[in-house]
Amino acid sequence: MENQGKIIVILGPTSSGKTDLSIKLAKKLDGEIISADSRQVYKGMNIGTGKVTKKEMAGIPHYLLDVANPKTRFSVAQYQKLALRAIKNIQNLPAQAGKNSPPTNFESQNKFGSKKISNSKLVGGKIPFLVGGTGFYIQSVADGIVIPEVKPDWRLRKKLEKLTTEQMFKKLKELDPKRAKSIDKHNPRRLIRALEIVLKSKRPVGSLSHSERFKTLFLGIKKDQKELNGLIKKRLLKRLDEGMINEVKRLHKSGISFKRLEEFGLEYRYVAQYLQGKLNYNEMVTKLEKEIEHYAKRQMTWFKRDKRIHWINPHTKKKLNEVVKLCKNFLIE
């Protein structure tokens, strides 16, 4: 596959300092930032997702923030499409498709908002930084995984949800024995999607193909688990202080059901439970702290297996300079 240019990925567990590092590097290396976070894509979800503020952006354009309404479901496939488009714009390469239809998704503006795409068209030739903690989203872009075309059909999914996982698995085995072989037969999400693909496309789920589209430098921020847990707690308390609970209240008032809020997980799930009286305040805070720790570990499990990642911990000026050098070398070669 043709080389589509270079991108730099910054990843790491929650609270590890990705945002801060990405802005520093983007400034030094003339880059722009694409968020790779499955929750920061939603409008109005700011404090709970730790979205960068306009001020923190320090003039660096950010993409893929606030591109979706929390009432609707966003997904990797949409993310992949928008992120690839954003990369092209940052690099100032001609877009392949939809060149004439400016993505209105990028237009949103609030105090957390992202830069309009039209600006970067004029600038161009910059380095795209893909920054975030959602491994799957990063993979979809950096490895260019080919996601089956079949769109989610929520009516079908709801119907399939009534089956037990055993029944789902049995059905999949009949319709697509190959996929059934590799699938986690206890996982309803995976089973439902696999069935959805087969039922809608009338074809088996193809084997996963990826093709590296970009020359990519992977930087991973690594923190000692104890230190990270400390950072997690600190940041959780800060978020509460900044009005996280009101943010969730506001979202609920704007018409987002508690059920939907709980689907988002972490902050939104447990604050929603608190607001419904399912938890008291202390229970909410301790539960949330623990759940965020778990989440960070899950993120690391995902990242650990990727041997391309350069693990860094740029907590001093000297270390930061080393990282800058690493990036420069990558960009030169």
Place this chain on the structure above:
RNA sequence: GCCGGGGUAGCUCAGUGGUAGAGCACUGCUCUGAAAAAGCAGUGGUCGAAGGUCCGAUUCCUUUCCCCGGCA
């Protein structure tokens, strides 16, 4: 001091005359349009202590220590 209830995995607790389990925590893992989601697996206990009965006690008996209620 007396009367109850209890001491079993890091925590909360279940259980049995044949050397023990659950949930949570902890550890490892999976990931094909929900991924902060959804799943999987594993480690872990001289069953408070000492005696006794018994082929065999964590389980029954005695003593003892500790905790929690009530009465004084």
